[in-house]
Amino acid sequence: MNERFQKLCRDYKIQTAIDPRLYDKYNVKRGLRNNDGSGVVVGLTNICCVHGYVIDEGEKRPAPGQLIYRGYDICDLISGVEKDGRYGFEETAYLLLFGNLPDKEHLEDFKKIVTHYRTLPPYFAEDVLMRCPSSNIMNKMAQSVLALYTYDKEPENKSMESEMLKAISVIARLPAIMVGAYQVMRRYLYNSSMVMHPINLDESLAESILSTLRDNREYTKEEAKLLDLCLMLHAEHGGGNNSTFTCRCVTSTGTDAYAAYASAISALKGPRHGGANIKVMEMLNCIENGVKNWENEGEVADFLTKILNKEENDHSGLIYGMGHAVYTLSDPRAVQLKKSALKLAKGTEVEAEFRLLDTIERLTPQLFAKNKGDIKTMCANVDMYSGLVYKLLGIPVEMYTALFACARMPGWCAHRMEEIENGKRIMRPAYRTLIKNRDYIALDER
Template identity: 45%
Template structure:
């Protein structure tokens, strides 16, 4: 038989072998997606790192409340406003907090920043491997580079606290360099000039990333990126990529294998690629809605989208709704402030006003369209504004999702350290119930 026919036959078999009656999930009380019937998450672990709050659990059910995000017990709103109120860059401070569990004093912070810079340059072997890598997806290149770091680590399998912390700081430091270099090499493969800029000691991570990626940047661009990095650094243990870190770490595997798995999870369009989906939708709406300030015209088009009659016919308005947040996503509110200021600097205030009006009308139309079919309020999530912000900063779309990884590596490593330092270690192993009927083996000549 030809290989194409075998592949076709095997593929056709999936139609029946992968079909499971939806009623069976209810019969056996299966928590699909590890979600409860009220759409809250199934409790599978405990953590002291981050907390995501969008509702209160009352005897009569869930009550929507304004969203809160806490890093080691500190409200991220207070963290961001406190740091930026002192006109400082904050991502390094957030990383220190997540890794250690406490806010550093000035001397500790300066020492940590110096350590970050010392780890940021790539070793010659690593650098040459990046130059040799081919590919059109920076997330894929990032995952391969992380796995290669295992080779250059003199003690890669050591899970002692000291070694885990060293590896974590090394990864946090090198992600910006790897991503910036990988993108510039990708551009070079398409005939563009190759720029390899070395990180500067006096720059923050946000500043160094912009410098290595594109050379020039404004102070507001760097401050905005820094805020985005702080806001994406951690989001509890239940998000898909962080849970991947906890699952793989519970097996005792090495840091690089665990983080590479998390990158694979974040690469998925249902997780890390959401801001790209919003940007594509926003570009479409700018072209198809003639009057950006007319509520009736906007409402008509959004309802066509909800009825699956326009755009990509999925019935989705990207960037609206979240698994936990109900009334508001604190990250979206904080990033929206910077988006407003950046839009003024870039003379894109008309686009910002349109996006802000889209947010208001999308929530209103979604709730009206769904009616009693949806049992909770919805809000704009952080992805609704992050893509627009990155675009105004001058970042190419190829680095939008890698930028998410560059920030979330802090949360990933903090959760890995916590998972491996529980007093009672236990591999994460949930159950799946088999619902296939038993069959007799049939000899080959009788088939």
């Protein structure tokens, strides 16, 4: 990179800078958020409700978090599945796609369709996954979903029947794409063995992920049930989260399903969105190395204060896994994940790390109030515990966000079809321009 190019980049930063005060002057909703942190309402949906506060006489007041799929509380859905000893992700996908809980006959029919699409098209692994290994599985997944367009005989058919089949096929195939992309990366970038197991069509999607990921294909029922819980909890989170909004925004242009889903995957990749669980694990590793006694709350508090003061970790001043745009008193996903994971972690080396995260969760709100003067109600979000759950299940860190994408695909699909049916208008928000007109200068005179 030569000096001239570097100077161009420095000059661009100066030229493109916008005075932050102008955002208030022109009432710009930065991040599509209101001043109180709530999202700007840009649409209506029947798919999901994310409830974390109430508005009382114009004031935002904290409330226990609720996550509701098609009118059903996620805690009730999980309780029902656990009571019957079943795997629930496929049933959750059905609910999100079709709007109602299936009876036994409809659920079996749905599982048969999912099973039909579980295996990748002939030579897909060789032609798409192996030919161009990627150091990031999310990028490879987005590329692979785009490639599925080529294997679809009617990729531009946007009838509801065709869209539903496309949705189910992507939901069914994405886990195989994810594991395949990881195995290829392991071979070409880490010089390790690449193990490509055939899909066992008798397994649930959660079981299949563990079965194809592990060299010996072995897993316990408790491990598969915990992963299934993760998939259920991540399946949907309203139309306002960045990746779902991206899917709806791209869908509003009239583009094909594969382009819309690949865009959602790309949006989820960012560390401010789906990549946050990796940031939590990086922070946890930093704390583990910097605190001698993890059980000493004073030591932990001192180190967290250094993080808040931008002296430790990535110097961002952020304690990852804490706080949420909607949830205030609690994130139901974090509550469910923490409760279930602790049972499996008992007696393992990961148990102490769970206790450390619990300490971080308890101390952070008071440290924020003391060091930042920020007294808003704050809870742990799902990213606080999901990364450690994946570690407990032996899932490599490179797959953390990719696993999130596999889980969220049913939600994206549901929102795409709702946008097709009800949107009817391309999304195009406005940006106020600040530039002034300038007289053209001939090349020789510049």
